[in-house]
Ligand SMILES: Nc1ncnc2c1ncn2[C@@H]1O[C@H](COP(=O)(O)OP(=O)(O)O)[C@@H](O)[C@H]1O
C-alpha cells in the first residue's frame with residue numbers, strides 16, 4: 001500500500017466535500033444544532049451556584065440551588081451522551097453518499113485505470129471520510145464547549161469527551177458502511193447498515209441483559225456470537241460520561257472497547273478491499 | 282516491443298450473456314486502431330479488460346508489454362471512459378490536477394500539462410475554472426479527453442471519443458487524435474460511428490457478438506477486387522476499352538469510367554497497354570475502394586447467419 005496514493009484519494013474526497021459546499025452545509029447544520037442547544041439550555045448561575053436549570057423548557061435542576069461542581073456530576077454525563085449519540089447519527093447521515101459517489105459508474109472506471117491499487121482506493125475513502133467526520137465533530141464540540149462556557153462561566157471537557165466517544169464508535173460504524181457501499185453503491189443502504197451497527201452496538205453494551213431475555217438454546221448462542229465482536233458503544237459513552245462527571249476513567253474497560261471498535265472497523269475495511277479487488281466494474 | 286496491445290482468446294461472460302467470445306487482437310505500436318461494431322457488440326467490455334477494470338474469464342492480455350494489472354504501466358495509459366462522470370463540484374483545472382497527482386506528475390508539470398491539454402481539446406478558457414456540473418455533454422467530453430491526454434501517454438484508449446460532440450468539434454477531435462498518433466502515441470478507440478472511424482484510423486477490427494469478424498490495415502481492407510480507369514472520350518472508345526478487358530461503368534460527359542476485375546498489377550498493365558495501343562488516353566487509374574459500411578455489412582451478415 002502506497003501511503004501517497006491513499007492520501008491522494010483521501011484529499012480528493014475532502015476537496016470534493018469542500019467544493020460541493022457540502023461541508024459548508026454540514027457545518028451550518030451543526031451550528032444550528034448548537035444554537036438550538038444554547039437557547040434550550042436555560043441556566044441561572046449566581047456566584048458559582050445554579051439556582052435553576054431548564055432544557056427545552058423541562059426543569060432539570062430545580063428547588064434548591066446547586067453548586068456548579070455538583071451540576072457537573074449530574075448534567076455532564078447527559079451532555080456526553082447527547083454529543084456522542086446525536087453526533088454519531090449525524091455523521092452516519094452526513095457521509096453516507098460519499099463512497100457510493102466515488103464508486104459510481106463512469107467515475108470508478110477512470111479511477112481504476114489510473115496508477116491506483118484497489119485497496120488504496122478503499123483505504124483512501126475511509127481516511128477521507130474519517131477526516132471529514134473528525135473535523136465536523138471538532139467544530140461541533142468547539143461550539144458546544146462555548147455554549148457551556150457562556151452559560152456556566154466555566155470550561156468543561158464533556159463535549160470533547162462525547163465527541164471522542166462518537167469518533168471511536170464511528171471508526172467501527174463507517175467500516176461497515178464502506179463495505180456496504182462497495183457491495184451495492186447505495187447511500188440509503190449504507191446509512192441503513194450504519195444505523196444497524198449503531199443500534200446493535202448500543203444493545204451489545206448490555207449484552208447480559210439482552211441474552212437473559214432470549215430463551216436458552218441455539219438462538220441465544222447465535223445472539224451471543226453476533227454480539228461478541230460488536231463494539232460496545234454505550235459502554236464507551238458510559239465511561240466517557242463518568243469521566244466528565246468527575247470520576248476516573250475505567251481504563252480496564254475502555255481499552256478493550258476502543259481496541260475492539262478499531263479492530264471491528266478495520267476488519268470491515270479489509271472486507272471492503274477484498275470486495276472491490278475481486279469485483280468487475 | 283512492436284505490439285502495444287495483444288489479446289489472445291479473450292472470453293467474458295456476464296451470467297448467461299457472452300459479451301466477448303474468443304477475441305484475438307493485435308494493435309501495432311504507433312497505430313491508430315479502431316474497434317467498431319454495433320451497440321452491445323462487446324467493445325466497452327473489451328476496453329475495460331484491457332485496462333484491468335474488468336477481468337476476463339479466459340484468455341491472455343498484454344498491454345505495453347505487461348499485465349493490465351501492472352499499476353506502474355498505467356502511468357503510460359490515457360483513458361476516456363464511455364460515460365465519464367466528473368465530480369460535479371470540480372472545475373476542469375481541479376479535475377486534471379487530481380488525475381495528474383495520481384499519475385505522479387509534479388506540481389509544475391501539472392500546471393504546464395493542464396494548460397497544454399485543455400488548449401489541445403479546445404475547451405474555452407473561461408470554463409477552465411467553472412465547476413463541470415453545469416457543463417454540456419460536449420464540454421464534459423472534452424474535459425475527459427484532456428484528462429486522457431495528460432502526461433503524454435504512450436497508449437491512448439478512447440471509448441466513443443466523439444460521442445455527444447457536434448460535427449465541427451468532431452473534426453477538431455479527429456485532428457488532435459491524428460496529432461497524437463504523429464507524435465508516436467498508439468491510439469485504441471471504440472466507435473459505432475463508421476464514417477468517423479474511417480477518417481481517423483489506419484487499422485480496424487470489426488466486433489460482432491463478441492467476436493472479431495474482420496481485422497487489418499484499413500487501406501488493405503478497403504481495397505476491392507477491381508480497378509477503375511477513366512479514359513478520355515473518343516470515337517470507338519467503348520469498343521477499344523472492352524477489347525482490352527475493361528467494362529464500362531459511368532459516362533462523365535467528356536470522359537468515361539471503366540472497371541477491370543481482379544487485383545493483379547500485371548493484368549492491369551497489360552490491359553492498359555492494349556487500350557493505349559488502340560489510341561485511348563488515360564486520365565485516371567485507381568483501386569476500387571469499399572467504404573467501412575460495406576466492409577461491415579459483408580462481414581457481419583455471413584457470420585450472423587453462421588451463428589444462427
Ligand atoms: N456489467 C454487466 N453486466 C451484465 N451484462 C453486461 C455488463 N456489461 C456489459 N454487458 C453486456 O455485454 C454486452 C456487451 O456490452 P458492451 O461491451 O457495453 O457493448 P458495446 O460497448 O460494444 O456497445 C451487452 O450485451 C451488454 O448488455
Ligand SMILES: [Mg+2]
Pocket residue numbers: 321324325326363
Ligand atoms: Mg460501448
